[in-house]
Amino acid sequence: MTATPTERWSDVLMGNYGVPPVTFVRGSGTELFDDAGNRYLDFLCGLAVTGLGHAHPRVAAALADQASTLLHVSNLFITEPQLEVAERLDRLIRSGTGSEANPAGGSGRILFQNSGAEANEAALKLARKFHGRGRHGVVAAFRSFHGRTMATLAATGQPEKHEPFQPIPEGFRHAAWNDLAAVEAALAPEVGAILLEPLQGEGGVNPADTAFLQGVRRLCDERGMLLIIDEVQTGLGRTGEWFGFQHAGIVPDVVTMAKGLGNGVPIGAVWATADVAAAFGPGDHGSTFAGQPLAAAGAREVLRIMEEMDAPRKARERGAELTVLLEAIPGVSSVRGLGLLLGVELDPAALVGRTAGEVARACLAAGLVVNGVTPTALRLAPPMTISSDELVEGVGILAGVLADGSAFDDGTTESGGHS
């Protein structure tokens, strides 16, 4: 008998992701298809990555074209695709809402990376280099998520994630989320930067209060600290602005990005004001692959498409529709978040003893991809290209799962059983 994908997976891959329940083989727009031909609606986008949907024809063509033109030469040489990506990112980061364009004054500088954790790691190194020895400290928030490398793990405000890997790099302090007084209390002379998400994604889809971000910006100005905003999950339109910090009308010193930038091609980036960026000189940081032509050509096409379609407006409009649909179904007690990055708090009566993760499993079996972001809340991050009909269909699947406690999948079913 031939081994199943699950058996082969378990035999050869490390167990840090558990055993994934489904093998996906193909996608198109909002749709995904598994190895048995079952169709799913993707309301998760590979963790807020494929914001333009799967197999976008223009992104696919741009990648194919670049693959047969030039794949890699290293950062010892200029390659064309990254120039336009950097120019567009700088412009979008400096574009305020409405009329107050260009709030950051002069242009900033971009450093390419390959992932979100790498982008944050680079931002942390940049802050240390900028301040010099003695001001290496960073304050971040409890329940934050900044990545899995040693320094970004240390920045991540979830102490239980630190424990197995002690000793982790020192210099990181954490303060309660949305609590300006707590941030101020965490400050010490050696603190040179504050690192925050504009909306905590992994931590449960918790948006920052506008007053909190504005207060932190003020603190940073008063004490000469850098404000680093982690836009890895929130950036590039998903929250209804190009970047999450723009909801609060503030301007960070450093911004990190990754997930949505390549629509699935691994790429990350750090933006910093020209002043701060100047701290990195030749040899201070680097990466063999970062910004390489294939990833950058993908990101270039992604940004062109997102600007043409006005992705933030799509996220606002579809997000508003989705919120109304969700609030109307029994079993949903509240909906939080921004744009198309939503947390759906489930009623204990609808959970009937299940965790949100188990409800997500039942949704998967019924043809809807979502995830459990806390024990009682689902995270929804559908593509910004989603249609109103698909929103209705997806919410209908969730409503069915919540109405039927028996749809509870105990985890023994290895692949989506719906037809």
Ligand SMILES: *Cc1c(COP(=O)(O)O)cnc(C)c1O
């Ligand atoms: C996903 C995420 C990261 C880590 O990105 P990777 O590409 O997985 O390394 C960092 N910060 C935030 C806010 C994220 O959501």
